[in-house]
Amino acid sequence: MTELLSLDYYNYYLLAAGIITLIAALIPNVLRKKWLTPPILYLLIGIIIAFAxxxxxxxxxxxxxxxxxxxxxxxxxxxxxxxxxxxxEPFSWQTWKYSFRLLLITMPITIVGATFVGWWLVGLAPATAVLFGVLISPTDPVLASDLQTSRPSKRDSSKIRLGLTSEAGLNDGLAFPFTYFAIFLAAKGLDYSQWIGEWFLIEVLYKIVVGCVIGFLAGWVLYKLIFKITSKNHHSKISRGILSLALTLLPYGLTELLGGYGFIAVFIAACVFGNNVEKAKHMDSLHDFTEEIERIFVTFLFIMVGVYVSATIYELLDVMTIATALIVLFIIRPLGGWIALYRTDLSSFEKFALSFYGIRGVGSIFYLMYALGEATFPNSYELIHVTTVVIVLSVLIHGISVAILKKFN
Known part of the structure; x- marks a missing residue:
């Protein structure tokens, strides 16, 4: 007799994907005016799943x-x-004057400070401590979306939103050279004099330049192909999904093939492509599609983080691990931000917001997994634990408090 109930695991995966997609569609709208942000609820869902x-x-x-x-x-x-x-306005100094300070001053301070705290409190080995400092240094472009500037067609005069958006856009790519610094420490030894020249020429200069050049050219060429060569009557018929994926995957893939930093290329390509007020409505449709795709994967990823939190709860509740995360979130990043923004024309509240809301999240997960796949790091599980605690606390603290900030900004 033919089995009526299929036990093929593929079908279970499809069912899970459908449920996750539905959650991604519903929760952001349900929580739109609530004190909780979607990633907080995703974490809770993951914890519940793990317990069940x-x-x-x-x-x-x-x-x-x-x-x-x-x-x-x-x-x-x-x-x-x-x-x-x-x-x-990606080519205006007004767009970058605060974020450049955060990139050039706050990011290095965060790396050094977190490296020291990771070594001192958690007992991470030197290379592992450096990696910890690096992977929690970028402001996450995913979780920072609640504080990002408005969609392309809508004007936004908020210095806080613009500063955090432009900072998050670049520092995920700029964390790569420092990640390689940690990888070189782990793979080639603490005597940096043997490899510092190679690291600077290749991992810093070459890969950043390639990312910037390919990103600019890709954004410019794609814009010309879509809006200059094709007729205006066909602009609205071009699939926003296809175009969004092309704008993301082409610069990323090409840059990675040439050995550059694809993160930088993708962000610059999108900036160049969207730099046209007349086409703002078209850019809205691209933005909306990428946001929908982002929601689905963020839902999946943070449900998995919630599952992991539940499975390792006793390791994560270590006093030194929690203390390290709190120092990073409440002292190192805010202090680094305040130093960078000192003597600017920002109000005290704006300085506080730009300094405090260095949200940690998906970028940290990526750099952690990337580095652990490239070299053997001592204390890798301790590193995973403290990184997880930083991300979870950042999601909770920043996610809940951002509702207050929105009322003032």
């Missing part, structure tokens, strides 16, 4: 590092496209 089926959800992150890396990588590049399309 603990025997099936206790997994080793290291065994799935490659899959986690690829999912988080895709989420980040989609978010970078989304952020780049929101930048109204």
């Amino acid at each position: 089926g603990r025997e099936y959800t206790d997994f080793d992150v290291m065994l799935h590092a490659s899959a986690i890396r690829r999912v988080s990588e895709f989420v980040v590049i989609i978010a970078l496209t989304n952020a780049g399309l929101k930048i109204k």
Whole structure:
């Protein structure tokens, strides 16, 4: 007799994907005017799932590092496209004058400070401590979306929103050279004099330049192909999904093939492509599509984080681990931001917001998985634990408090 109930695991995966997609569609709208942000609820859903089926959800992150890396990588590049399309005047100094300070001053301070705290409190080995400092240094373009500037067609005079959007757009790519610094420490030894020249020429100069050049050219060429060569009557008929993915995947893939930083290329390509007020409505449709795709993968990723939190709750509740995360979130990043923005024309509240809301999230997950796949780091599980705590606390603290900030900004 033919079996009526199929036990093919593929069907279960399809069912899970459908449920996750539905959650991604409903929760952001349900919580639109609430004090909770969607990632908080996704974490709770993951924790509940883990408690309900603990025997099936206790997994080793290291065994799935490659899959986690690829999912988080895709989420980040989609978010970078989304952020780049929101930048109204990408070639104006007014757009970057605060974020450049955050990139050049706050980011290095955060790396150094978190490195020291990771080594001192958690006992991470030097290379691992440096990696910890690097991977929690970028402001996440995914979770920072609640504080990003408005969609392309809508004007936004908020210095806070613009500063956080432009900072998040670039520093996810700029964390790569420092990630390689940690990888070189782990793979080639603490005697940096043997490899510092190679690191600077290749990982800093070459890869950043390639990312910038390819990103600019890709954004410019795609804009010309879509809006200059094709007739105006056909602009509205071009699929926003196809175009959004092309704007994301073409610069990223080409830059990575040439050995550059694809994160930088994607963000710059989106900035260049969206730099036209007359086409703002078209940019809105691209932005809306990338945001929808981003939501689905963020839902999946943070449900998995919630599952992992439940499975390792006793390791995560270590006093030194929690203390390290709180110091990073409440002292190191805010202090670094305040130093960078000192003597600017920002109000005290604006300085506080730009300094405090260095949200950590998907970018940190990507860099963690990327580095662990490139070299062997001592204390890798301790690193995973403290990074998880930083991300979870950032989601909770920043997610809940952002509702207050929105009322003043």
